Amino acid sequence: xxxxxxxxxxxxxxxxxxxxxxxxxxxxxxxxxxxxxxxxxxxxxxxxxxxxxxxxxxxxxxxxxxxxxxxxxxxxxxxxxxxxxxxxxxxxxxxxxxxxxxxxxxxxxxxxxxxxxxxxxxxxxxxxxxxxxxxxxxxxxxxxxxxxxxxxxxxxxxxxxxxxxxxxxxxxxxxxxxxxxxxxxxxxxxxxxxxxxxxxxxxxxxxxxxxxxxxxxxxxxxxxxxxxxxxxxxxxxxxxxxxxxxxxxxxxxxxxxxxxxxxxxxxxxxxxxxxxxxxxxxxxxxxxxxxxxxxxxxxxxxxxxxxxxxxxxxxxxxxxxxxxxxxxxxxxxxxxxxxxxxxxxxxxxxxxxxxxxxxxxxxxxxxxxxxxxxxxxxxxxxxxxxxxxxxxxxxxxxxxxxxxxxxxxxxxxxxxxxxxxxxxxxx
Amino acid sequence: xxxxxxxxxxxxxxxxxxxxxxxxxxxxxxxxxxxxxxxxxxxxxxxxxxxxxxxxxxxxxxxxxxxxxxxxxxxxxxxxxxxxxxxxxxxxxxxxxxxxxxxxxxxxxxxxxxxxxxxxxxxxxxxxxxxxxxxxxxxxxxxxxxxxxxxxxxxxxxxxxxxxxxxxxxxxxxxxxxxxxxxxxxxxxxxxxxxxxxxxxxxxxxxxxxxxxxxxxxxxxxxxxxxxxxxxxxxxxxxxxxxxxxxxxxx
Numbered sequence: 001x002x003x004x005x006x007x008x009x010x011x012x013x014x015x016x017x018x019x020x021x022x023x024x025x026x027x028x029x030x031x032x033x034x035x036x037x038x039x040x041x042x043x044x045x046x047x048x049x050x051x052x053x054x055x056x057x058x059x060x061x062x063x064x065x066x067x068x069x070x071x072x073x074x075x076x077x078x079x080x081x082x083x084x085x086x087x088x089x090x091x092x093x094x095x096x097x098x099x100x101x102x103x104x105x106x107x108x109x110x111x112x113x114x115x116x117x118x119x120x121x122x123x124x125x126x127x128x129x130x131x132x133x134x135x136x137x138x139x140x141x142x143x144x145x146x147x148x149x150x151x152x153x154x155x156x157x158x159x160x161x162x163x164x165x166x167x168x169x170x171x172x173x174x175x176x177x178x179x180x181x182x183x184x185x186x187x188x189x190x191x192x193x194x195x196x197x198x199x200x201x202x203x204x205x206x207x208x209x210x211x212x213x214x215x216x217x218x219x220x221x222x223x224x225x226x227x228x229x230x231x232x233x234x235x236x237x238x239x240x241x242x243x244x245x246x247x248x249x250x251x252x253x254x255x256x257x258x259x260x261x262x263x264x265x266x267x268x269x270x271x272x273x274x275x276x277x278x279x280x281x282x283x284x285x286x287x288x289x290x291x292x293x294x295x296x297x298x299x300x301x302x303x304x305x306x307x308x309x310x311x312x313x314x315x316x317x318x319x320x321x322x323x324x325x326x327x328x329x330x331x332x333x334x335x336x337x338x339x340x341x342x343x344x345x346x347x348x349x350x351x352x353x354x355x356x357x358x359x360x361x362x363x364x365x366x367x368x369x370x371x372x373x374x375x376x377x378x379x380x381x382x383x384x385x386x387x388x389x390x391x392x393x394x395x396x397x398x399x400x401x402x403x404x405x406x407x408x409x410x411x412x413x414x415x416x417x418x419x420x421x422x423x424x425x426x427x
Numbered sequence: 428x429x430x431x432x433x434x435x436x437x438x439x440x441x442x443x444x445x446x447x448x449x450x451x452x453x454x455x456x457x458x459x460x461x462x463x464x465x466x467x468x469x470x471x472x473x474x475x476x477x478x479x480x481x482x483x484x485x486x487x488x489x490x491x492x493x494x495x496x497x498x499x500x501x502x503x504x505x506x507x508x509x510x511x512x513x514x515x516x517x518x519x520x521x522x523x524x525x526x527x528x529x530x531x532x533x534x535x536x537x538x539x540x541x542x543x544x545x546x547x548x549x550x551x552x553x554x555x556x557x558x559x560x561x562x563x564x565x566x567x568x569x570x571x572x573x574x575x576x577x578x579x580x581x582x583x584x585x586x587x588x589x590x591x592x593x594x595x596x597x598x599x600x601x602x603x604x605x606x607x608x609x610x611x612x613x614x615x616x617x618x619x620x621x622x623x624x625x626x627x628x629x630x631x632x633x634x635x636x637x638x639x640x641x642x643x644x645x646x647x648x649x650x651x652x653x654x655x656x657x658x659x660x661x662x663x664x665x666x667x668x669x670x671x672x673x674x675x676x677x678x
Binding site for chain 1 (some may be wrong): 465466474475478479513515521526527530532536
């Protein structure tokens, strides 16, 4: 693995060096030379539209530090390559987007390049945002420019060599980035096209709900097939509602409920998705949520994963797990694993229980917690954390029991999987 | 004394159980119409994530001192702590995760729940410290140390050190380990609050031996008969404190 990485790094450097000679430096466009007038940017209707779209894109989530001024940057995004702090996008002249024109903004969002043509790190999801239309980008820009300017300088980049060499991104972009606005499919309904646009573009769902390879590239074929989020170590499940999909059997209403209220008849949002629901999807219009559901329901069926026959005799583990389940879990989630409608989510057929890694179930057992507070669920019921009460063996047993009971047929988890996830970072 | 307090505790428990059942009676008759007969529609049921560690009445774990008592602490103070965990000013992973997506309204409701709990106070183990240290502790708590600009604890936390509504917590009835680790965490910046963070300033003016002295004297003090926080506005803080809406004369 290390060898493969080393070769990849050398290749990157070689490619980066070659491209260095071909690098084009661009000049920023001054706001006075912009094709967009100041009056346009001050249009209240455009600003309101932009505010909504910024919520859909969940821009504030990365561009706001915990407890900090909204959009003033500062949240540090951990990646396997180092820490990347999100910049200030309020219209502050010195530290934010104050001197930016719409052309500069478009170049960042659509092409993944900074004002001077420097290549941006794809932790800023321009791989998805490139699909955003120019009209929508303009509205978002107008909204951001309408915010109060906050003077807050960016934190230093926490990337080591060779990742600190921005030009190495040329090679990365050649592999993973396809520039271009969303092209509607005329054979599909308006709702489908709107849903596809939101999911693939502003919503940037595939940035988490797809596996990432060792170079940090997101797999797009098939898209939204689920993947482990690097460093954060949560598993973002597959989003297909059809045969063998992570959301197999989810109705349109189930999808809407989860995105709007943080909880549906099929499961609750937690971990990073709880934040997405709280900050972004609960604010979306019903017709947009319906469009997203329409699109997700059109994702194809998945190839069944061949059932792994364990060499272990799992009977003692399952017996131990059944005992823990009866004592700790059954009161709320039910002996049948079906939960209590509207209160406690079912574990039977739950996408996060059955996801391939087992990480989500392990961490939820350890951490417990609340689903997100939303307008539709302002006082959610919560789950106790069991990190202090259950040892690694009991957690592994109960998670294995849950993953292999009722209609669930997921793999077993081991004590070592629990140990690894006892101390994962929170933010 | 010990036997008496054990009896009292027993009596409260029995009384508590009976009132609990009485309260549940009307619920039981409603239960048939309710959609989820087995799940009570109570805040207590909703906040299992809190009560698993802090106890259903916020009694905490006085024996080990690991999970702090919440019962009877002023609501404004408790709500502020939840917000500080949410914003990463107070650092403890499991708390930061648990409160991450709660609304201010829900956090206030949860704070009110624990503030309203009446739980008898219990004694916790004290370290063996020389009498001179305990004396120094008493001096700091009651008079402060003007030469190092350390105000008396009582000047904010109330004449009986039982706290002041709605934002200032009591200091008596807390374990030694809890008080000393909180004072330590202000110095290591794992506990902070909105600026100006007056407790951080004070904790940083204390020496390590001062922290032991103050914590030991407070933890060993006889408890006043009335452990409730004093009424709002009954103290004039000598420092500007962000948590008090920057009230204080700054002297």
